[in-house]
Amino acid sequence: MTAPISKDTQLRRRAEAVIPGGMYGHQSVAALPDDYPQFFARGAGAYLWDVDGSRYLDLMCAYGPQLFGYAHDTIDAAAIERIRRGDPLTGPTEYMVSFAERMTALVTHAQWAMFCKNGTDATTMALVTARAHTGRKTVVLAKGAYHGAAPWCTPRTAGTTPEDRANQLFCTYNDIESLEAAVARAGGDLAAILASPFKHDALVDQALPDPAYARRARELCDERGALLIVDDVRGGLRVARDCSWSVVGVLPDLSSWGKCIANGHPISALMGAEKARAAATQIFVTGSYWYAASPMAAGLETLRLVQETDYLERLQSLGERLRTGLGERAAAHGFGLRQTGPVQMPLFLFDEDADLRVGFAWSSEMLERGIYVHPWHNMFLSAAMTTADIDAALDAAEGAFAAVKARRATLRPAEKLQAFRR
Numbered sequence: 001m002t003a004p005i006s007k008d009t010q011l012r013r014r015a016e017a018v019i020p021g022g023m024y025g026h027q028s029v030a031a032l033p034d035d036y037p038q039f040f041a042r043g044a045g046a047y048l049w050d051v052d053g054s055r056y057l058d059l060m061c062a063y064g065p066q067l068f069g070y071a072h073d074t075i076d077a078a079a080i081e082r083i084r085r086g087d088p089l090t091g092p093t094e095y096m097v098s099f100a101e102r103m104t105a106l107v108t109h110a111q112w113a114m115f116c117k118n119g120t121d122a123t124t125m126a127l128v129t130a131r132a133h134t135g136r137k138t139v140v141l142a143k144g145a146y147h148g149a150a151p152w153c154t155p156r157t158a159g160t161t162p163e164d165r166a167n168q169l170f171c172t173y174n175d176i177e178s179l180e181a182a183v184a185r186a187g188g189d190l191a192a193i194l195a196s197p198f199k200h201d202a203l204v205d206q207a208l209p210d211p212a213y214a215r216r217a218r219e220l221c222d223e224r225g226a227l228l229i230v231d232d233v234r235g236g237l238r239v240a241r242d243c244s245w246s247v248v249g250v251l252p253d254l255s256s257w258g259k260c261i262a263n264g265h266p267i268s269a270l271m272g273a274e275k276a277r278a279a280a281t282q283i284f285v286t287g288s289y290w291y292a293a294s295p296m297a298a299g300l301e302t303l304r305l306v307q308e309t310d311y312l313e314r315l316q317s318l319g320e321r322l323r324t325g326l327g328e329r330a331a332a333h334g335f336g337l338r339q340t341g342p343v344q345m346p347l348f349l350f351d352e353d354a355d356l357r358v359g360f361a362w363s364s365e366m367l368e369r370g371i372y373v374h375p376w377h378n379m380f381l382s383a384a385m386t387t388a389d390i391d392a393a394l395d396a397a398e399g400a401f402a403a404v405k406a407r408r409a410t411l412r413p414a415e416k417l418q419a420f421r422r
Contacts, residue, residue, distance in 0.1 A: 008051050033360045037054070056372035059379040060379055065263065067302065120150050126254045139192045140169045200235070200378050211250075236257045257270075262299035262302050315344040315382075322381075366393075
């Protein structure tokens, strides 16, 4: 008898007919192991259910937006209450002012905020503001860093032109000499240095910011009259209750925010220092849904929880437990597992695994045991997770390491990832 076709497979076939490539962007599973589901049905707390009913402890948190967990009662209730009164309207509501007040009270370097929808919106607005402020064109940024999917920064260049990426100079993250050389090449045309809060590039080990590198970036901007931008779309509120570079004592002029500032409700932000206010006033940026109040209502409740709970300390504690436990189990089975980045935003890569055959196999074994991990992208812990959840992940990892060890000699390179890299 022929096995029934899974609902995920059925949806993929339908999607292929009406969606280019069947799916696009960062939530396509084209570069993930074959057994990873493409479509999901629901989430609750720290867990996610695919369309075929399988449940997973989700260490991706929707690629970051879920800070307090899926379907959070009070956050979602705030958004729903606002939707029932109409949203969006012909103009903004009081929620916009309140959210800007709350964000600027939280973020030390910022005296103003502008809201948008995606991280790409926020980083692009930051760049435009810096150019308006300085009257210059050149931006210095780190090689390999991800700042969004607009033509000026998309990691895939199909459909873009060389002119889209003009006036960009690159340095190596955490390399002061490289940073200084890029700034020198910019000469008198430096508009901004754009930095990630830590090195979180895909497919390579993450790195925390060297305080000396961050300080030198600040100094160079001050010396040249340029603006320092921190792209905190990914790290914001998971690294600190402030801009992420506050942990190394460096305050930027502009910072871009998104993902979890409203626990997954669609809103992002550009935040800035007083000296950049006039430039932000001059630029024209807008969007049909940018002024919607329901995400701002969710954001206000999210920020209340950020300020009134120990969510960050719990994330760090859970992350330490996960990192220590995985390291012990990997070593016991003879694997070199590199765990990099903040413990609450970990990346897992294996030694001697350039083609990711081990990483793909281990990730599939974890998925089979109900734990959703990613083989080459950083992950995210959420405040909905508990010690019992982390222990369940460690139990799954014990079995996954054993299973991969047993078939290691027969593992094949992750060919679909090689195609993705091209």
